[in-house]
Amino acid sequence: MTTAIEGVELTRVGAATVMGELMRQYWIPAALSAELVRDGAPLRLMLLGEKLIAFRDSAGRVGVMDHRCPHRCASLFLGRNEEGGIRCIYHGWKFDTAGNCLDMPNVPPHQEFTPKVRAKAYRVVERGGLVWVYMGSRAEAPPMPELEILLVPDDEVGVTFVQRDCNYLQALEGDVDTSHFGFLHAGHVEPDDLPDDHPIRHTVTVRTPEYHVADTPWGTQYAAYRTAGPGLTYWRFANFLFPFWTQQPQGEFDRHVHARAWVPLDDTHTMFCYLWWKRGSSARPHPPRKDGKPIGGARPDHQFLPNTTDWLGRWRLQANAGNDWGIDRAAQRDNTIYSGIENITLQDQAVTESMGPITDHRFEHLAPSDQMITRTRRRLLMAARALREKGVPPPGVEDPDVFRSARSGHFFSDDTSPWHEIYASELAASVRPPAPLHAAE
Ligand code: FES
Numbered sequence: 001m002t003t004a005i006e007g008v009e010l011t012r013v014g015a016a017t018v019m020g021e022l023m024r025q026y027w028i029p030a031a032l033s034a035e036l037v038r039d040g041a042p043l044r045l046m047l048l049g050e051k052l053i054a055f056r057d058s059a060g061r062v063g064v065m066d067h068r069c070p071h072r073c074a075s076l077f078l079g080r081n082e083e084g085g086i087r088c089i090y091h092g093w094k095f096d097t098a099g100n101c102l103d104m105p106n107v108p109p110h111q112e113f114t115p116k117v118r119a120k121a122y123r124v125v126e127r128g129g130l131v132w133v134y135m136g137s138r139a140e141a142p143p144m145p146e147l148e149i150l151l152v153p154d155d156e157v158g159v160t161f162v163q164r165d166c167n168y169l170q171a172l173e174g175d176v177d178t179s180h181f182g183f184l185h186a187g188h189v190e191p192d193d194l195p196d197d198h199p200i201r202h203t204v205t206v207r208t209p210e211y212h213v214a215d216t217p218w219g220t221q222y223a224a225y226r227t228a229g230p231g232l233t234y235w236r237f238a239n240f241l242f243p244f245w246t247q248q249p250q251g252e253f254d255r256h257v258h259a260r261a262w263v264p265l266d267d268t269h270t271m272f273c274y275l276w277w278k279r280g281s282s283a284r285p286h287p288p289r290k291d292g293k294p295i296g297g298a299r300p301d302h303q304f305l306p307n308t309t310d311w312l313g314r315w316r317l318q319a320n321a322g323n324d325w326g327i328d329r330a331a332q333r334d335n336t337i338y339s340g341i342e343n344i345t346l347q348d349q350a351v352t353e354s355m356g357p358i359t360d361h362r363f364e365h366l367a368p369s370d371q372m373i374t375r376t377r378r379r380l381l382m383a384a385r386a387l388r389e390k391g392v393p394p395p396g397v398e399d400p401d402v403f404r405s406a407r408s409g410h411f412f413s414d415d416t417s418p419w420h421e422i423y424a425s426e427l428a429a430s431v432r433p434p435a436p437l438h439a440a441e
């Protein structure tokens with residue numbers, strides 16, 4: 001079980017919190033590159049509870065900094081993004097993307113002190129169509145994580161953002177909670193509804209999966225297994241990767257190159273950043289039922305609200321707590337959709353938001369089916385405490401190649417070797433991105 005103290009340590013992400021310090025060791029995906037245009041309006045950005053702005057200057061460089069002007073704290077969101085920097089509209093001070101003060105036009109020339117003033121700017125890189133931010137304090141930023149999806153060419157990476165109105169941990173845990181799939185997403189699907197080779201056939205044949213769990217160099221991993229015929233096992237692997245990434249099992253293992261970040265905007269809001277390979281298994285739509293009809297509750301698209309300039313105004317879905325996530329009680333009753341909710345991401349969104357802004361872990365009764373969740377919480381907590389108490393860098397910060405060996409997905413195997421050996425041989429036989437395309441930053 002998770003104690004009240006552990007619950008607080010795991011879920012709070014502000015500066016100087018245990019988990020907030022851990023998160024600040026890593027590069028964080030913050031926005032789509034396409035959200036920032038040269039000399040365009042700055043973007044309000046909330047990350048780890050900090051109010052920031054992002055802008056792209058005249059040369060195309062991206063700046064991410066505290067929104068407060070270091071003169072008298074007017075918001076640089078109001079600023080003029082012009083001629084290689086952002087100019088505060090209060091007294092005209094101007095800053096470049098690195099936070100250097102370029103101009104102090106309200107101060108007589110003999111009194112100005114531009115070299116002594118810096119905006120609080122963070123290191124930024126762009127990769128995979130995303131703007132990444134390093135919010136830590138190292139003089140030299142660590143290398144980018146070598147996630148498989150970041151090793152394919154940028155133009156082959158698809159990105160989806162969806163904001164979720166709850167703490168990052170309960171959102172993330174949905175991706176490593178294997179037994180919910182046969183209920184929340186597929187409780188209305190019977191094996192006989194599906195062709196023999198349908199990817200979820202075995203998930204709905206056995207709704208009580210057994211699975212192995214282990215710590216790995218990148219975080220944690222589970223391997224759910226079901227007998228699929230004489231001498232044949234159906235495997236489903238999934239991963240948690242430090243500090244907030246997952247890889248889920250719903251895709252053919254051999255091409256399932258993807259990663260899912262659950263980026264804490266603050267303690268009670270999370271940005272789901274889904275990066276998927278356009279030539280991989282995530283790009284394939286869910287195959288239909290035997291009768292040719294689509295599987296209920298698997299509508300692929302998201303219905304977004306228009307983005308606003310609010311701190312938390314980006315990539316919100318139309319269906320939310322205020323309209324009960326569009327739940328259709330008739331569909332629920334006649335079992336055309338078990339949950340009554342029409343889209344898989346939205347089903348996950350509904351159940352995790354319904355827990356409240358931050359789950360009260362004292363109210364839980366964890367079961368053997370939750371052992372991946374328990375292990376992942378423990379792994380996060382131990383790493384965060386080791387960092388705080390002994391200064392131990394958490395996994396993947398100084399050894400970013402550990403992420404390269406993380407792959408998830410499903411496959412059949414007649415191999416009777418130990419499960420981690422089956423994983424290694426399946427990975428070796430998979431389509432793999434080439435060696436790193438980008439040198440370490
Ligand atoms: S507050 Fe920004 S220039 Fe004065």
Ligand SMILES: [Fe+2]
Binds near residue numbers: 174184185348
């Ligand atoms: Fe789910």
